[in-house]
Structures are given as C-alpha cells and as structure tokens.
Amino acid sequence: MQIFEKKELKKRSDNLSDWYTDVILKAELADYAPVKGTMVIRPYGYALWEAVQEIFNRMMRTRGVENAYFPLFIPHSLLEKEKEHVEGFSPQLALVTIGGGEKLKDPLVVRPTSETIMYAMYAKWVHSWRDLPILINQWNNVVRWEKRTYLFLRTTEFLWQEGHTAHETEKKAIEMALAAFEWYRQVFEDYLAIPVYQGIKSAAEKFAGAKTTYTNEALMPDGKALQSATSHNLGQNFSKVFDIQFAGRDGKMEYVWQTSWGLSTRVLGGLFLTHGDDNGIILPPKIAPIQVVIVPIESKHVKKNALQSARDLFLYIEPLKKELEGKGIRIRVDSSVESLGRKFNKWELKGVPLRFEIGDTEVDSNIIKVARRDTFEKFNIQRSDIVAYTERLLVEIQKSLFEKAKKFRDDNTRDAATYDEFKKIMSSTRGFIRAFWCEDAACEAAIKEETKASTRCLPLNSRPGLEHEASGVCVRCGKPASHRWLFAQSY
Ligand SMILES: [Zn+2]
Numbered sequence: 001m002q003i004f005e006k007k008e009l010k011k012r013s014d015n016l017s018d019w020y021t022d023v024i025l026k027a028e029l030a031d032y033a034p035v036k037g038t039m040v041i042r043p044y045g046y047a048l049w050e051a052v053q054e055i056f057n058r059m060m061r062t063r064g065v066e067n068a069y070f071p072l073f074i075p076h077s078l079l080e081k082e083k084e085h086v087e088g089f090s091p092q093l094a095l096v097t098i099g100g101g102e103k104l105k106d107p108l109v110v111r112p113t114s115e116t117i118m119y120a121m122y123a124k125w126v127h128s129w130r131d132l133p134i135l136i137n138q139w140n141n142v143v144r145w146e147k148r149t150y151l152f153l154r155t156t157e158f159l160w161q162e163g164h165t166a167h168e169t170e171k172k173a174i175e176m177a178l179a180a181f182e183w184y185r186q187v188f189e190d191y192l193a194i195p196v197y198q199g200i201k202s203a204a205e206k207f208a209g210a211k212t213t214y215t216n217e218a219l220m221p222d223g224k225a226l227q228s229a230t231s232h233n234l235g236q237n238f239s240k241v242f243d244i245q246f247a248g249r250d251g252k253m254e255y256v257w258q259t260s261w262g263l264s265t266r267v268l269g270g271l272f273l274t275h276g277d278d279n280g281i282i283l284p285p286k287i288a289p290i291q292v293v294i295v296p297i298e299s300k301h302v303k304k305n306a307l308q309s310a311r312d313l314f315l316y317i318e319p320l321k322k323e324l325e326g327k328g329i330r331i332r333v334d335s336s337v338e339s340l341g342r343k344f345n346k347w348e349l350k351g352v353p354l355r356f357e358i359g360d361t362e363v364d365s366n367i368i369k370v371a372r373r374d375t376f377e378k379f380n381i382q383r384s385d386i387v388a389y390t391e392r393l394l395v396e397i398q399k400s401l402f403e404k405a406k407k408f409r410d411d412n413t414r415d416a417a418t419y420d421e422f423k424k425i426m427s428s429t430r431g432f433i434r435a436f437w438c439e440d441a442a443c444e445a446a447i448k449e450e451t452k453a454s455t456r457c458l459p460l461n462s463r464p465g466l467e468h469e470a471s472g473v474c475v476r477c478g479k480p481a482s483h484r485w486l487f488a489q490s491y
Contacts, residue, residue: 009349011278016222020273023280024151027350029272037149037156041265044350047289048268049159053139055191056161056263059183063176065135065163072140073108074117081116082241088208089113092144094156110143115209115234115260118164119242126256128247129168133176134256137163152269153226153491160264166244166256170235173257177233180261181214184229187263192271193284193402194218195409196228197432197486199457204441207260211235217456217486218270219409223430225456225488226270231261269491274405275374280349282374284401285394290332292324292390293347297340297359309360316363323387329394348373353397354390374401415484419476422487426451432488436481438474447476453487 009026012019024030029045032038041049057067073096080086089112096108111117122134139161146156163180167173181198188194196216206213210232218226239245239255248254275282285291294317299309321331332352334343347355357369366383370390374397381389412431416422425433433453437444448454474481 009278009280012276013278016220016273019276019278020269021151023276023349024272027281029268029281030151032151035156037146039149039151039155041159044289045268048271048283048287049265051287051289052187052191052263052267053161055187056183059186060137060163063135063179065137065165067138068136069138069140070114070117070121072111074111074114076107076109078116078120079109082209082238084237085115085209089144092146094143094145111140112142112144113260113262114138114140114142114162115164115238116242119238119244119258122164122166122256123242123244126166126244126246129249132166132168132246132256133172134164134166135176136165137161150269150491152272153266155265158265160262163259163261165259166239167259168246168248168254168257170233170257173235173259174233177212177214177231177259177261180259181216181231184216184231184261184263188216188218188228188267188270189402191284191286192267192274193286193398193405194228194267194270194274195402195406197457197459199459199486201230201457202439202441202444202455202485204444205455207232209234209237210260211237214460215457217432217488218274219412219432219488220270220273220491221408222273223412223489225432225490226266226273227456227490228267228270229261229263232259234258234260275401276351279345281351282401283351283353285353285398288351288353289330290347290350290352291330291394292332292354292356293352294321294331294333294356294358295340295343295347296333296335297357297362299360312360312363313358317358320358320368320383320386324390327387327391329390353394372397413486416475422447422453422475423451426453426489430489432456432486434484434486435475436472436483437485437487438477438479438481439483440474440477440479443474443477443479447487452489454490456486456488456490458483458485 010018010022028042030042031040033040092112094110097104141157141159143157146154149155165176185196185198188196196218198216201213201215212233214231216228218228220226236255238258244256245253272281296313299306324331353373355371362368367380368386370379370381414425414433416425416433416435422433422435444455471482
C-alpha cells in the first residue's frame with residue numbers, strides 16, 4: 001500500500017487559523033501577491049466568486065437592478081464632500097498624487113467604495129420623478145489599506161458588488177435596502193449553507209454616512225463573528241451633499257432617497273472557515289464549481305487487456321457524464337496520470353461534494369461507487385438509479401452542511417445577564433452573546449475594550465430564541481436598556 005501525502009495539510013482540529021491559510025494555498029483557491037496585503041484569486045477560487053455573481057445577478061434582476069461600471073479613481077475633493085463618510089474611510093485610503101510624471105493638483109483616491117463618484121453622476125442624470133428610481137449595481141474592486149491581512153477575510157484590495165439606488169420616497173428606499181438584505185440572507189443560508197443573524201447596526205458600527213445599516217452576521221468555528229454583507233438606508237444624507245434633486249409629482253424640488261449595499265469576496269473566507277475538516281474544505285453542492293468528480297480506476301485484472309479496459313471505462317463514463325450534465329450537475333472526470341491516492345486527496349482537499357469511483361468491477365456489475373465528501377460514507381449504486389440518487393444526495397449534503405453550521409451557531413449563542421457572565425463567555429467559548437445594552441456609545445466602546453466583543457446587531461426578526469424582551473438593564477453599566485443586542489468578537 002502506497003502512503004499518500006496527506007501529511008502536508010495542517011490540521012483544522014489543531015489550529016483553525018493555520019489550517020485556513022494552508023488549505024487556501026493548497027486547494028489553489030488563492031495565493032499571496034507581491035504587494036503585501038494583496039492576493040491572487042486562482043481559477044478554482046474565482047469560479048466560486050463567479051457562482052456568487054451569477055446567483056446575485058439573478059436576484060437583482062427580479063427588481064430591475066442593472067449592472068454598470070464607474071471609474072476606479074475618485075477626486076479627493078469629491079470624497080471630502082460628505083464629512084462623516086470621508087472620516088470613516090480616511091485611515092484606509094490609497095492616494096495617487098503623481099500622474100503622468102506630474103504632481104496632481106487634486107489627488108486621486110483609489111475607490112474604497114463608490115458612493116461619491118456615482119452620486120456626482122446621479123446628480124447629473126436625475127431631474128424629474130420620471131428619472132427615478134435609479135437601480136444600479138457594479139461588480140468591481142475596491143482598496144482599503146490594511147495593516148494586517150488575512151486571505152479573503154481582510155485584504156487591501158478586494159472584489160465585491162456595490163448596489164446604489166435612488167428613489168422618490170423613503171418608503172421605496174427602505175423596501176430596496178430590505179430586499180438586498182434578504183438577497184444576502186439567501187446567498188448565505190440557501191447557497192453557502194452559512195446561517196446568519198439579521199439585524200441593525202449600532203450608531204458606532206453603522207456605515208459612515210448611513211441612516212440605518214442592516215447586517216448579516218455569521219458565526220465562525222472559532223467563535224468569532226463575520227460581518228458578511230450589509231445594506232444601508234442612506235436617507236437623504238448623500239443626496240443633500242451631492243445635490244441630487246428632482247421635481248416631484250407636485251412640481252416641488254426634492255432630494256432623492258438612497259440605498260447602497262455590498263457583498264464581497266470576504267464571504268468566500270466565511271465559506272472556507274465554516275465547512276471543512278482535516279482533509280480540506282467542504283463545498284456546499286449549490287455553490288461547488290465541481291459537484292461530482294469521476295475518478296476512473298484503471299484495470300488491475302488479467303482477464304482483460306489494458307486497452308480494452310480503458311475503452312470499456314470510457315464507454316461507461318461518457319454517457320453517464322452526459323446524462324448527469326443534462327440534469328445540470330457539474331462534473332469533472334479526472335483522467336490525469338496521478339496516482340489514485342493523490343487524486344482522492346486532491347478532490348477531498350478541494351471539497352468536491354461527491355466522488356464516483358469507476359473501474360472494471362463497477363463496469364462489469366453495472367454499478368458506481370459513490371463517496372460522500374462531508375461524511376466519508378461510501379455506497380454502491382446501480383447505474384440505472386445514479387442520476388436520481390445523485391440529485392437527491394446533493395440536496396441532502398447541502399441541507400446537512402447548513403444544519404450542522406446552524407447547530408453550532410445556536411449552541412454558541414448565549415444569554416448573559418451579568419457582566420461577569422459576559423466576560424466569562426468571552427474568555428472561554430466566545431460565540432454570540434445576547435445581552436441588554438443601554439445603547440450608549442461610550443459603554444459600547446468600554447465593553448469592546450474590556451472583552452473584545454463589539455455589538456454585532458440588534459436582531460430584527462423574531463426567530464425562535466431571539467424575541468425581544470420588553471426592557472432590562474445594561475449588562476455593563478446597569479442603566480435602563482430597551483433591547484437585547486447581539487455581541488461577539490468580530491473578524
Ligand atoms: Zn451601558
């Protein structure tokens with residue numbers, strides 16, 4: 001028996017963070033680039049991002065949101081227009097001060113987000129209520145300088161989508177912000193199999209310049225929260241600054257009501273952290289670029305010659321592949337010259353949900369050996385049953401990954417009635433803590449300073465276990481508090 005190289009991958013069970021970096025590099029999802037804080041997203045990682053794009057484009061189309069593209073450079077003076085906004089971003093800005101060999105009079109900011117440049121254009125385009133709504137999204141890269149970086153989770157340059165809409169009434173803007181917020185929940189829960197708590201950000205944690213920020217918060221296996229996608233009701237904060245006015249139905253001039261919302265490549269980091277084991281990542285079938293890998297096993301028999309065996313294998317596998325593809329299942333046949341063990345390890349590392357092993361034995365008895373990535377179970381399935389079986393199993397794996405992550409999240413969401421309890425949770429298991437908070441920013445900052453836990457959100461929906469109590473006292477300062485907030489240490 002050959003001993004296959006599994007030794008290389010660091011163990012997830014030993015140290016999640018070391019495993020995370022290692023598995024991203026070894027599964028060829030991404031690699032470090034020459035500039036510190038930047039990374040290359042490799043084809044297998046990029047295929048996941050493309051899948052997210054496809055899903056999200058489909059969702060946006062249901063409300064008529066269209067894709068467009070705005071420039072990478074923003075005049076610094078434009079960014080400075082909205083005071084709160086520029087203050088929120090200034091420590092992270094990358095500035096271009098020289099262009100074409102000359103010092104620029106107005107330095108250019110490499111976009112950290114595109115509100116300012118887009119809204120300067122919206123001011124030009126909007127005149128009457130008939131020009132509304134504006135429903136634009138762009139897929140692009142943004143730059144926010146980071147001192148410490150972490151593949152996918154915190155990089156100086158990252159990819160995302162940023163939706164920016166303008167409406168006639170605040171009601172319509174809020175509807176839009178909430179629709180995007182719901183799309184994000186669907187991306188996480190229904191596709192990435194990551195359960196999220198949905199809620200509203202505190203004043204200190206909300207987006208710079210927003211009236212309300214809606215957030216989706218996920219729990220990672222190390223007990224830290226990942227803020228995964230946010231949607232903002234911008235009110236008229238930006239339209240007043242950028243002078244986006246329209247003549248209303250009554251002829252009076254009014255400022256538009258706006259939203260912005262973003263989902264970044266950070267979610268892929270959350271995906272890799274959430275589902276995995278010592279053998280690699282585990283991809284939920286709905287998002288997996290390859291759902292089934294077929295590994296042909298060459299003949300070891302003497303009763304057939306090698307050529308005949310290879311032909312039989314090909315004739316067995318090709319129609320099977322076509323049939324599965326016809327059902328929309330994403331297949332890869334691995335006919336590479338590597339050893340079987342290496343092939344198995346490689347596809348386990350890359351998290352492909354199902355592996356089919358097909359050799360002479362399977363061909364002769366008209367079966368397929370199926371191996372499930374998440375549980376390592378193996379089954380012998382009749383050829384005639386395989387398509388329906390595969391479809392069913394992919395649904396089951398998707399569901400099972402979500403349930404497992406949800407159980408972990410629920411088991412690690414705790415109530416803290418006293419500050420001692422709060423601190424004890426934060427110094428041991430971490431996870432989400434539900435506690436009354438007085439909503440005073442100084443108290444919030446002190447909690448963060450003393451325990452590393454920040455407010456993640458005020459949960460919006462009353463899912464089981466998250467019902468709002470009438471009132472209570474702040475877990476730290478004892479002042480009256482009207483809501484239980486969700487706290488956690490964040491990524
Ligand atoms: Zn307090």
